Amino acid sequence: MTPEPSTAPVTSTTPDAGGPAVQLPRGFRAAGVTAGLKASGRPDLALVVNDGPDHHGAAVFTSNRVEAAPVTWSRGVVGDGRVDAVVLNSGGANACTGAQGFLDTHRTAEHVADVLGVSSGDVVVCSTGLIGELLPMPLVLAGVDAAAGALTPAGHLEAATAVMTTDTVPKTAHHPASGWSVSGFAKGAGMLAPALATMLVVLTTDAVVDQAELDAALRSATAVTFDRVDSDACMSTNDTVLVMASGASGERADADALARAVTAVCADLARQLVSDAEGAAHDIAVTVRSAASVDDALEVARAVARNTLFKCAVFGNDPNWGRVLAAVGTTRATFDPAALDVAMNGVQVCRGGGVGEDRSLVDLTGREVHVVVDLHAGDDEATIWTNDLTHDYVHENSAYST
């Protein structure tokens, strides 16, 4: 995903797109195994280990006040900037599980630490799945043993696969730089709404970096990528984006180059999350132009992106621009209602707050839809990516826990 969708698309590097499998940077090993947490029998536990020489880590987490036990644990882990490993499970979110849930996360980190010979205080834990159920700990711990035994520098795709829930494809991305690179994998196909990090994402780089620059690069990257995806306005209890740097390339990355590379990988993964959102039939970019501030642009774009009537209309290939204006009107952004313009896939359906070109000229049958709202109030601009609201979304989410 790029902030401006009219620029060249980011190259997808998922295996299903026909490209080569994304590899881990030097200094990392990973594995994905089947621990038995999922009824489906699919892989459900992943481990990524940083063998150094550096062990820099940084992370952003959900801003949901009801946060899962692994989020609470991992906030503490990354506080000192060192991360040696991350263990991730699908098949259970370990959220709303009380004191026992936190003990289970702690015990998982201790077990990973014992097996790897590191400190549990340097082990990040991530969980995803149903809220409100305790994890079957014997299976988790045995899964850690199996994953540790399967660790390999070629294990990136296996790890990406083991964290999938309703995802239909594993999501990986890669950005090469001069002698070093950034790789990443992500899971997420629902509960995508930010003002925070989004979903479980693990980024790895072999560049030699300062920890503070790594942290800054991650925060600037997520602010313009994952934070601008809003599939269904539902904020998760477990979202985590972790980056680890091994320094194994021996090549130093300057702050700008690092930020560019991390942003590119985050943008690629964020766009993949939108493309694989639960039940979606359209990927929708809502761009707000000529706003008085970026905050105004984001508020307006998000109001449109969250409007269920608009999202249903796109599902029906219906260029119902009145619903766009009705959503814009709920915001506090600076604009004159009589000056609003709206274009849908290049057709100026609303001009000056009133009727523009014939709505029948708009073709919404493609997967990607671009809505442009011009506020005529300034020079700032922002884009939010969202999805349409479909029968499949309702179907998937009306039968998740039962």
Place this chain on the structure above:
Amino acid sequence: MTPEPSTAPVTSTTPDAGGPAVQLPRGFRAAGVTAGLKASGRPDLALVVNDGPDHHGAAVFTSNRVEAAPVTWSRGVVGDGRVDAVVLNSGGANACTGAQGFLDTHRTAEHVADVLGVSSGDVVVCSTGLIGELLPMPLVLAGVDAAAGALTPAGHLEAATAVMTTDTVPKTAHHPASGWSVSGFAKGAGMLAPALATMLVVLTTDAVVDQAELDAALRSATAVTFDRVDSDACMSTNDTVLVMASGASGERADADALARAVTAVCADLARQLVSDAEGAAHDIAVTVRSAASVDDALEVARAVARNTLFKCAVFGNDPNWGRVLAAVGTTRATFDPAALDVAMNGVQVCRGGGVGEDRSLVDLTGREVHVVVDLHAGDDEATIWTNDLTHDYVHENSAYST
């Protein structure tokens, strides 16, 4: 609708409920006719006239900044507290129609005024239907003539029928008092989200009242009724709630009795709007208890009511309380996440932020669902009414304008 759904239900007075048709209070005449604005050939233009002796009026309107031409016009009309008549059309919202749209509203009011022998400055205009299309004015003006010729004290139900869009039943209510009464009708089955008045609602009373007390009664009533309905978080451009007082009973209503009667009729109509919301399979009352303030209770209740994952779960009869907590966690209300309790239809599925009674004990197969969130943070409480998110909602709203 009552703020507390566990109290006795308000008696519905819609004809389909088996009760007698609701009549207009003394001093009013009404009509509903087919002007030809709807392709379906169903009635689409209503007129309600106050023959006095008093002509007090008050109204609340949408807070959407993109407001329809009739809203802009009618704000001016009610400014002086006098309303002689209201004309309402379905088949077109006359929103986002620019200067021509406002001229059309003005012309409609002028024509009503000419036919009735009143001032156009005392004629409220309401429109509902598709946004972004101009009204076919020759049909509107001929419809006004037809409606004026059909005015009758028995015309309440005909007027209520002529404003229906996706409503499946006309919605009327009545509250008798000592020698006077309040009647009302409403339309609305989508775009139901307030922080404002909701939908088109016309209330009538034959009580002798002060205009200021009438205005105050309306505002206090809508704040706890229509403003607490949030079917799909979509705020309309046309919402109007109008009350007119004729004084024809000769009986004076004191301020408290008037407020009680107006609130009772608004509550009844608001509950009918929820019951008839587009495609809904469940009516959901989200009650937040032990909040530090009513504002906190409303913020939390609204966050739950707007969570699409929660709404899908209810559609699937799935007591997925984790989605309730995830929604609560997005708010700024005062609470300790480890102290949250959630009950669904009487089963305490979440206790102290963790797992409570077995979720399989919850029966969500009935039409009405009651979710109670206890914040353990104070003594205040509020309830928001919403609906589930269903295949029928997606279907109706993906094929509205095309």
